[in-house]
Amino acid sequence: MNAGATKQHLSRWTSAVWNVIGAVNIRAKILGIVLGLVALMGVAATIEVRLLLEQTLTNQTYERSVAVARDVAARATDLVLMRDYYELFRLLRDTQANNPDLRYAFVIDSDGTIIAHTFGSGFPVGLRDANTVTAHEHHRSVLLTTDEGDVWDTAVPIFDGRAGIARVGLSLVAREQTIAAVTGQLLITTIMAAAMGITAAALLTWILTRPILQLVELAKAVANGDFSQRARRWANDEIGALTDAFNTMSEALAQVERERAEREQMRSQYVTQIITAQEEERKRIARELHDSTSQALTSLLVGLRSLADRHRSPELKQQVEDLRGIVGHVLNDLHTLARQLRPSVLDDLGLAAAIQRYVADCRTRSGLTIDLAMPGLNNERLDSALETALYRIVQEALTNVIRHAHATTASVVIERRTDRVRAIIEDDGCGFDPASLSGDGHLGLNGIRERAALLNGHLIIESAPGHGTTLYVEFPLPAPPEERYEQHSVGR
Ligand SMILES: Nc1ncnc2c1ncn2[C@@H]1O[C@H](COP(=O)(O)OP(=O)(O)OP(=O)(O)O)[C@@H](O)[C@H]1O
Ligand SMILES: [Mg+2]
Known part of the structure; x- marks a missing residue:
């Protein structure tokens, strides 16, 4: 036991000395x-x-x-x-x-x-x-x-x-x-x-x-993350061998990084294609509903009216009126559906108008109090892909609030600055633990993240059970032309 204690003492002493010697260069x-x-x-x-x-x-x-x-x-x-x-x-x-x-x-x-x-x-x-x-x-x-x-x-x-x-x-x-x-x-x-x-x-x-x-x-x-640099081989000794090993490692990492970047590019191309195809498909269906189905239903309304006009029986008139009421409802629902699929106002009047209309729809549909503010947005148009992304993000976030949050109030803020645009969607509902989200079956928040990433933006979810939910999505905006010109002239 004595020998053990001496050994322990010695090793403590050795490590203390090494701590001092090892610390100097x-x-x-x-x-x-x-x-x-x-x-x-x-x-x-x-x-x-x-x-x-x-x-x-x-x-x-x-x-x-x-x-x-x-x-x-x-x-x-x-x-x-x-x-x-x-x-x-x-x-x-x-x-x-x-x-x-x-x-x-x-x-x-x-x-x-x-x-x-x-x-x-x-x-x-x-x-x-x-x-x-x-x-x-x-x-x-x-x-x-x-x-x-x-x-x-x-x-x-x-x-x-x-x-x-x-x-x-x-x-x-x-x-x-x-x-x-x-x-x-x-x-x-x-x-x-x-x-x-x-x-x-x-x-x-x-x-x-x-x-x-x-x-x-x-x-x-x-x-x-810079794998492009290579170490210069100074001598043919052990340090030279270390340099070679380092260069080989950097090369391997650079190769892995290239492959990762290629895969990432392919993935983002794929996602872009899917989103574009989805938007196109929604547009096509919305147009179809508007141009063909709505037209047919409107013709049906007109036909029913002339049928009622041509017959005197009050009973039949009442039945025709009821049918007209049903057709009118279906027509309204169709309009709402078509708007949700692809609001023509987004293409025609821009993001602010489309969001205003969508939020108004949500208020009517859900009875929720939803505050809306869009500082800096005015009626200026943003890039069409960015407008679509922001619209879909607000749409998904509010759908989640209505479906999951059991909230009484929600708020949507879209804030435009010179160099970025930010959407904040907040509710006072039940909240959830963002860390517990798995990718499977939940396409909404993942979709928001994907859409944000495609346009160099990012999503931050702040939520905890019992404390409501806030989503922050931010996109960079290209510098305005005057600024670019100024930078250019300074550079020269
Ligand atoms: N505002 C919110 N309040 C409370 N829980 C939410 C909120 N938003 C999302 N969640 C929770 O996060 C989960 C994931 O949401 P996400 O939108 O990704 O998928 P989903 O709504 O379940 O399905 P979908 O793919 O149809 O959107 C939801 O199931 C819900 O439990
Ligand atoms: Mg969802």
Whole structure:
């Protein structure tokens, strides 16, 4: 269980780190890796070189201090025994002149008295006792820490200790300076390597991210439905393969889109043909009813009247009158039917007049209160296909209100603006859930949608059970000629 908890903790930690690293862009990642590596290697190399140098230089100074001290001891033997202190002093001075890093040299006689030294004024207190050597020792060295840096102090017995001790101190200041100089050089090299690394990384990320960014842009274009663009193949590597795959995908999508557009065009042609054929058929039947059936019934009316005139029997007259009444009703019904099929007023007087008459018919037929407003429509004619579509839409919408809504009031608004025309048909009836509509068996609302789409319009249904229904249908209108001319002249 403990192992499981550790694993969970680790994975949470890993995902937290990845969340941070994953959020930065590729350029920052590569630059970060390069800079991190260069800095790490620079610092590691500097530390290692410093340690090595420090050790080597310390050893070297130590060996030289032993050598110089032994040399002084050897050459001082006679001078000490002969008590030639002046020569002894000169020996120390010469030794100092020959070794620039020699801080001091002095000789102690067998009684422990300092008989010669290189300190101009006073001899530093405590230096004499800081190091010593016994007679049978070869030498003894200690590292002294002074105000002016570390010193390798070496004591060598003179004449096996019988003539005293020779002491020299070699300064390690030069070692510090060398280490500082080498460190500085290494830092400069690190900075230069970092600069070169950044340049190389920037170039690499540019090479890497350029095609990727291009692919991102193209993917956005594809998401917006533009399948025409193709990515340029930059190199023969994995990104090149990705580019090829992307282009193949775009091509396939473009092909699918072309086929879809073709199918859509065929479908809309088909629907247009059906609607046109339906309108033509309705027109033909309406004309037939008017020209032939109505004429025949009117002749029948006239015939019945002359029959009544020719006979005196009141009973027969009454029967003929009844028959005339029936024929009159049938004639009225026929007129209403013919108007509904194809109101000639739509062709002759336009949409506003046709809608007014249709709404009036509906009021009479259903007893509903129907408000009608047509702002901006006046008596101007619209495109005939658009007028037919709007008429049929209002017709279907009001038929639905009468058939399904159980409403008390309805309203029809047809609003014409410069660039669009909108029909709003509203009722305060029972409402319904538009999402639950299936295509089967319900041709009315689907027909409205189809008609709208054919003329680049669209339908919005707002309805909910118990809250009435509102249909919005909107069609774009072509720009008026003056406006087109203005745009044209501006373009030039
Ligand atoms: N104004 C409305 N109020 C309430 N319900 C409505 C209204 N308009 C449509 N509906 C509901 O939506 C359904 C679909 O209407 P649609 O006009 O598409 O088909 P339909 O009227 O049933 O048949 P038809 O194909 O003869 O028009 C209707 O059956 C009805 O339930
Ligand atoms: Mg309907």
